[in-house]
Structures are given as structure tokens and as C-alpha cells.
Amino acid sequence: MYGLFLRHFYLIKSSLPRILDLVYWPTIQIILWGFISKFFSIYSDYYNNTLGVILTCAILYDILFRSSISFNMLFLEEIWSRNFTNLFIAPLKLKEIISSLIFTALIRTLIGLVPAILLTSPLFGISILKLGLPLLLLFLSLYIFGITLGLFVSAGLMRFGPSFENIAWSSLFLLAPLGCIYYPIEILPTFFQIIAKGLPLVYIFDETRNILLNGLINYENLTKAYVLNIIYLVCGISLFYFSFLKARIKGTLINMGE
């Protein structure tokens, strides 16, 4: 397990462009949303004096985005480098592979997000840390969901091969509108509200707005998010195991490569 972490740690450590790439997009994203939210805070009644709401939600959404992409990237790196076979003939249990990817994805996520988060204070006078202890719960919840999406996509990559790669990139964009990141669920048409209620994102972002706007924490929202997270995580892990079995039957593991 440590070996697999080390493989990706060496890769990141030895490549400045990779580190810059990890930091660049979250920073740009957060600066962009910083200016957008500044504009809204001045010209919108709803967001009056709540510059932090949109920006905080943008940062939190990036936690989800980066953790999921990081997980997928780690998996894709093995395919791109034609190292997939070497990895799967090493004496590693699937749970060790998953654990190692989860931990390494966390490191990648933090490398990307910490500099961006630190920038928000001098640039916009906003600190996400003001959320206090609930931030940890929100972060963990988003991170778990990000990893779960990563597991779903990696399971697809294993089952269908590199042709599934495009899905890896587009999966998060599909969920973004339904996640109600910047707006309440009531904005969505009724049918989409039903779907959205099945996602932990709705409860996480609703709670974030609640904490920021009302200064209160509603544990019901967080509980719903965690229950859904656990259900999806179990499904994601089960699908990963199932896809591995299917890949062994179909022969995908032996032909994996670009």
C-alpha cells in the first residue's frame, strides 16, 4: 500500500509542472468565483453582504471536484504509463489499492486547494476557516463523495478500458447543476428536485449556506449527507470489486493501455 502511495508521491515530487498544474486550476477557479461573488454581494439583495457564501461554496465544490479527479487521475496514470499490468500482478489486495488511492488523492487534493484557500483571505477578505469545526464535517463529506465518484469512474475504466476516460472527465459536470452548489434546491424543476434529493451535495451546500447566513448548524442536513455518502460509498466499492471480477473474465486487465 505504501509502495503505491510512493509511486505517485515520487511522480508529484519530481515534477514542478505537475505541482503547478495541481495548484493552478483551483487557484484560477477560486479567484474567478471570488470576483463573481464580490459582484453579487454588491448588486444582489439575496447575497447582500454575503460575499463569502458563493466563494465558500466554490471552494467546497472544488474539494469534491479535486478529490474525484485526483482519484481518477491516479488510476489513469497507470493506464497511460502502461504500468497497469505490473500493478495488478503485484501482491496487492483490492482494498489496499483502494486505500492507497484514497490517501494519495487526499494529498493531491490538499496540494491543489490549500494555496487557493490561503489566497482568498488577502484577495477577498474571506476565510473558509471561519466555518469552524463544521468545515471539517463538510470537507469530509465532500471528500467521501468525491472518492465515491472516483470509484465509480475507475470501476468503469477497469470494466470498459481507456475508452471510458471521457466519462471520467464529464461525470462531475453532470452532477454540478443537480448539486445545488450556489442556489437552493427550490430553483430546480420538480423532477430534478427529486433526483437532487438523492445526492449528498444538496444537503452539504444547503448546510453551508445555512451556517454562513444564519450562523447556525443543522445536523439533520449533515446526517442526511453522511447517510447518503455511506450508501454511495458502499455501492462504489462493491462496483469496483465487481468490475475487477468482470475485467478478469473479459480480459480488460491484460490489454489495458492507450
Added chain:
Amino acid sequence: MQATLQVIGLSKNYNEKNAVKDISFKLNKNEIIGILGPNGCGKTTTIGMILGLLKPTSGKILVNGIEIEKNRVQLLNNLNFISPYVELPKKLTVKQNLIVYGKLYDIKDLKKKIEYLSEKLRLGDIINKLTGELSSGQKNRVSLAKSIINDPLVLLLDEPTASLDPETGDFVRSFFENYQKENETSILLASHNMSEVERLCSSVLMMNNGSIIDQGSPEKLIQKHGRKNMEEVFLKLTREKYEF
């Protein structure tokens, strides 16, 4: 004596296609067996099943008497593999790759092991270079180091000298000859290089269309089919199927 590797009635079907049909063979300790056959005859599929990358449709694979399908991860500690179609991460140095695989195989005293491999495979000058910047021959030596890092009981070689120049190819063959003698490793070699098979293997499995169509020592096969060398035996056996 218990075979190091025993394959019993092994078959693999992909939908309607029978990639491997009911093959059986034994690989004893300190033995090198070759698998010869045209492209698509089932060599790589057989190796894939032995490595646990493919689930057999039927049959059994035993390593030291233990069935791999039920003990995949445990037995993978005793196996390793090299193929020109599988690479090590290019953006890692040779040393980093060896550390990573040493950790994955849980090698004790890894530093000493890497020093040994470095000396044995002449990696000293390239140990801190990125693997992706190496020549084919150098990459092959690094892959060799990875393939023996866990002192495997069974080493599976899939066309190990394909795309190598004659000098490097000869180095690889000599390396396997010496390594097998020193470590009593059992080697299964899939190759298209007939002279390589003649030189290294005590026994050869001739495969075509997923089946073993003949087997024996290279000398016996040459004699049996009245040919001058293994290449002619190979051509005879693979063409027989298509003669009208």
C-alpha cells in the same frame, strides 16, 4: 515431486471464442519451459491466467500445490512477469521504480536488494535516470530487475527479447540462463524466437488455436518431425492446420 507450477485442464472462452482449450502442463523447479505458437494462439492468455489477470473459464492453476484462483494475492508474491508490452512508470527514476516495486512486494532490506540488482544488471550508470529517458535495452534491464526483485518461484516471460538488438537480446538470454541456475527458478517463456527457445528451454509446448498440439524437448521435437531446427518444426506444425 510436486511441480512448482501445474496447469490442469485450463480453458478460457471469450463469448463464443475459445482462446485456450483444455491445456495441461507442469513446470518443475529449476526448469525452463517454452510456449511456442503463432500470434493469437493463446500464449498471452495462458500467462494472463497464471498471473491472475484473467479468470479461467475452467481448469486449475496450482503454484506449489496451492490453487491461484483461491489464493491470488498470496501466490502473486511467488510470481513475476516481464513483457515488452508492459512498462514501468516513465517519469520515475530507475531507483524510484525499484523502491516502489520493492515496497509492493514487501522486500526486506530493500537497499541491499537494489544494490544487488544494480550490480547484476549493470544499472549503476542509469540508476538515477528517468526510466522514460532510457534506451530499449536499458529499459529492458530495468524491467528485468523488477521481474526478479521478489526472487520469484515462477518467472513468466512474454517475448522478453522482442524489439531488442542482438547484443542486448543475448545479454538477456545469458542473464536468464545464469539466474535460473543460481536461483533454481522455474521459468515459463513465451516467445517467437526459435533459437532462444532452443537455447533456453528443456521442454517446449507448441500451441495453435488455443490448444497444445505437441510438446517435448527441442531435440525430440526436431527429431520427431524430421526437421533441422525448431523454426522448421514451428512452421510445419502451424501450417499443417491450413493445408488442403
